[in-house]
Amino acid sequence: NKENNYSNIIALINKINKNDSLYFSFLNSKAYYLLQLQKYDEVIAAADEGIRANHQKPKVFFYTNKGIALTNLKKYDEALQTYNKALKSYPKNYLLWFNKGIVLETQGKINEALAAYKETITLNPLFRSTHLHIGNIFYKQDRLTQALMAYNMYILLNPKGVGAFSTIKDLNSKVAVKNPNSRNEDLKLLDADDTFKDIDSILKSKIAIKESYQTNNEIDIAIVKQNHIMMQQLKGFVGNGSFWDDKYVPFYNWISENNQFNSFIYTLLFATQNIKHQKIIETKTEEIASFFKLAKGKWMQIVSKNTKKINGENQEIFYEYIDGTVNAIGRRNGKKVIGVWNFYNDFGQLSTKGAFNEEQKKTGKWIWYNHLNKIQETAIYKNGDLEEENTMYYDNGKIRIKAFFSNNNLVGPYEFYNKRGALVEKKNFKEGVLDGVYKSYYEVGEDALEFKIPYDKDYIEGEVINYYADGSIYSKSNYINGVFSGKKTTYYPNQKISSEVEYTNGSLNGSYKTYHPNGQIYKEGQTKMAFYEGTWNVYNANGKLKSEGDYKKGKLNNVYVAYDTDGKVHYDYLYENGEILAYTFYKKDGTVLDKAFKKDTLLNFKSFSPRGYLTSEGIYGDKGRKAGEWRFYNHNGALESKVNFVKNLKEGKYYAYHKNGNIAEIIPYTMDVKEGYYSAFYKNK
Numbered sequence: 001n002k003e004n005n006y007s008n009i010i011a012l013i014n015k016i017n018k019n020d021s022l023y024f025s026f027l028n029s030k031a032y033y034l035l036q037l038q039k040y041d042e043v044i045a046a047a048d049e050g051i052r053a054n055h056q057k058p059k060v061f062f063y064t065n066k067g068i069a070l071t072n073l074k075k076y077d078e079a080l081q082t083y084n085k086a087l088k089s090y091p092k093n094y095l096l097w098f099n100k101g102i103v104l105e106t107q108g109k110i111n112e113a114l115a116a117y118k119e120t121i122t123l124n125p126l127f128r129s130t131h132l133h134i135g136n137i138f139y140k141q142d143r144l145t146q147a148l149m150a151y152n153m154y155i156l157l158n159p160k161g162v163g164a165f166s167t168i169k170d171l172n173s174k175v176a177v178k179n180p181n182s183r184n185e186d187l188k189l190l191d192a193d194d195t196f197k198d199i200d201s202i203l204k205s206k207i208a209i210k211e212s213y214q215t216n217n218e219i220d221i222a223i224v225k226q227n228h229i230m231m232q233q234l235k236g237f238v239g240n241g242s243f244w245d246d247k248y249v250p251f252y253n254w255i256s257e258n259n260q261f262n263s264f265i266y267t268l269l270f271a272t273q274n275i276k277h278q279k280i281i282e283t284k285t286e287e288i289a290s291f292f293k294l295a296k297g298k299w300m301q302i303v304s305k306n307t308k309k310i311n312g313e314n315q316e317i318f319y320e321y322i323d324g325t326v327n328a329i330g331r332r333n334g335k336k337v338i339g340v341w342n343f344y345n346d347f348g349q350l351s352t353k354g355a356f357n358e359e360q361k362k363t364g365k366w367i368w369y370n371h372l373n374k375i376q377e378t379a380i381y382k383n384g385d386l387e388e389e390n391t392m393y394y395d396n397g398k399i400r401i402k403a404f405f406s407n408n409n410l411v412g413p414y415e416f417y418n419k420r421g422a423l424v425e426k427k428n429f430k431e432g433v434l435d436g437v438y439k440s441y442y443e444v445g446e447d448a449l450e451f452k453i454p455y456d457k458d459y460i461e462g463e464v465i466n467y468y469a470d471g472s473i474y475s476k477s478n479y480i481n482g483v484f485s486g487k488k489t490t491y492y493p494n495q496k497i498s499s500e501v502e503y504t505n506g507s508l509n510g511s512y513k514t515y516h517p518n519g520q521i522y523k524e525g526q527t528k529m530a531f532y533e534g535t536w537n538v539y540n541a542n543g544k545l546k547s548e549g550d551y552k553k554g555k556l557n558n559v560y561v562a563y564d565t566d567g568k569v570h571y572d573y574l575y576e577n578g579e580i581l582a583y584t585f586y587k588k589d590g591t592v593l594d595k596a597f598k599k600d601t602l603l604n605f606k607s608f609s610p611r612g613y614l615t616s617e618g619i620y621g622d623k624g625r626k627a628g629e630w631r632f633y634n635h636n637g638a639l640e641s642k643v644n645f646v647k648n649l650k651e652g653k654y655y656a657y658h659k660n661g662n663i664a665e666i667i668p669y670t671m672d673v674k675e676g677y678y679s680a681f682y683k684n685k
Contacts, residue, residue: 093348579624
């Protein structure tokens with residue numbers, strides 16, 4: 001059953017680590033399922049955790065679940081406090097306003113509830129439940145016209161939604177019989193418009209229900225007739241300027257003016273279970289679909305236009321919606337957006353605030369906000385172009401980027417800071433391009449320079465210096481017109497040279513030298529057009545030769561010789577265009593330990609340590625690529641690993657071994673990429 005399912009889901013959620021990035025999303029789900037199980041105290045505990053914690057997830061749902069739980073516990077004051085607190089962060093969230101209205105209505109604060117319900121409608125014209133509550137309030141006060149308009153809208157916004165049929169049935173009864181409620185004259189009901197009293201009297205008289213009253217609609221029931229006579233009476237109606245006069249009445253008059261009454265009725269009764277009526281409605285599906293689309297659009301258009309007092313003057317304010325939910329509020333001049341506009345995210349939270357001029361271009365100061373309702377960015381616009389200072393902020397309020405614009409182009413200093421407030425980058429712009437010295441700093445800020453790069457018209461020009469954190473130089477390089485050219489020198493922390501490498505047009509070209517930390521040369525050779533070229537030597541830190549070989553276009557050719565630390569020849573390989581053709585390993589007395597030559601396309605290869613132990617064996621196949629099984633041994637000759645190669649790529653299972661010979665791990669490979677089930681084993685198993 002559902003209860004068991006919910007409990008099982010909660011049990012799974014409870015296993016999620018609090019450090020998991022999805023924890024708070026699941027915590028919100030937990031609160032929801034606890035709500036279904038009516039475990040209200042646990043809902044509140046989960047919601048409070050989500051509200052108090054510092055995370056990126058929207059907290060509106062935690063507030064909502066907590067408010068509902070408190071309402072069910074009849075802790076109405078606490079529920080109101082919860083919703084009011086939430087509305088400070090999410091002021092245009094229609095569900096918060098609706099739920100607040102329910103609490104106020106439950107407390108008997110009817111006018112405050114109505115104000116909340118009206119705000120809900122303005123924020124989401126397509127949310128239907130509000131109209132049912134408003135209809136009930138006005139029906140209980142025996143204001144039938146206003147109640148009928150609200151009840152209709154509840155059904156109309158989702159004609160086949162949950163509760164549509166029961167509302168149709170109930171409403172048909174309400175308009176057919178005498179209202180058992182009487183008006184409370186002591187209650188000065190918000191938007192109670194006595195100019196509706198004549199229409200109320202006609203509805204109460206039930207004159208339209210008489211057989212002689214005709215509507216020209218195929219369905220002849222009370223709800224149809226009472227709506228018809230109400231709409232006839234609303235033509236030319238002038239009320240007292242209330243919400244009904246401003247919203248509901250124009251909508252019903254639009255129906256009448258466009259001869260849409262029959263379409264309205266068929267849509268209203270779409271969920272009927274009366275077989276006779278169903279048959280009629282089944283023939284009107286296209287008509288209903290067309291009307292439903294038009295009616296939603298018209299209702300949103302009506303609700304979007306509002307009059308608000310700004311600086312002591314009444315001004316028309318327009319709401320714009322995405323999927324029925326408000327996403328922007330501001331002024332218009334005809335179809336043009338002008339003046340200050342506020343923009344909101346999906347949760348009703350202010351995201352952006354700024355103004356438009358008469359040409360609908362951004363003007364003045366614009367502000368963007370983060371999920372904490374703190375300023376995320378500020379910018380100045382003039383006729384749609386960025387001007388003056390543009391500043392971005394971290395969630396902790398510290399500056400992230402400070403830049404300046406002129407005519408939409410970056411100009412002057414551009415500064416980037418880390419979350420702790422330390423300056424980590426400083427640039428300079430001229431007419432939108434980098435110009436001048438760029439500096440970047442280590443995380444501690446300006447006291448520790450990391451890079452110094454000169455720019456001229458967006459190109460690096462001159463000497464680039466990279467520093468260690470202590471201020472000593474790590475490297476120097478030179479650029480011409482944005483291209484790496486000349487010698488690049490790198491340094492050890494003791495400032496001895498680590499390497500000297502020559503470049504031309506961004507590629508290796510010329511002398512190439514690297515050094516040991518003691519200053520002895522480590523590697524030297526020449527490069528040409530990005531490739532190693534000619535003789536290359538490698539030396540030990542004591543200055544003795546370690547290896548020597550010849551390169552042609554980056555590939556080894558001829559004999560490559562490697563020496564042991566004592567200066568004696570360890571081995572030599574014969575290469576042709578990077579492919580090994582033969583090898584010879586030597587003993588310490590200079591005699592041959594092992595050698596082999598390529599036969600046809602295969603070279604059976606073995607390598608040995610200076611002490612004469614086998615270190616690897618396998619086959620070099622076509623084009624000098626490893627093929628078949630290769631085995632690798634440690635310097636004492638014990639097997640360390642084995643794996644199969646196909647065209648120089650690992651393929652199949654790679655086996656690694658403990659020193660005692662037992663398998664240490666198995667790693668599956670596909671085309672040299674680890675893929676599949678990895679296994680590791682203890683030494684004694």
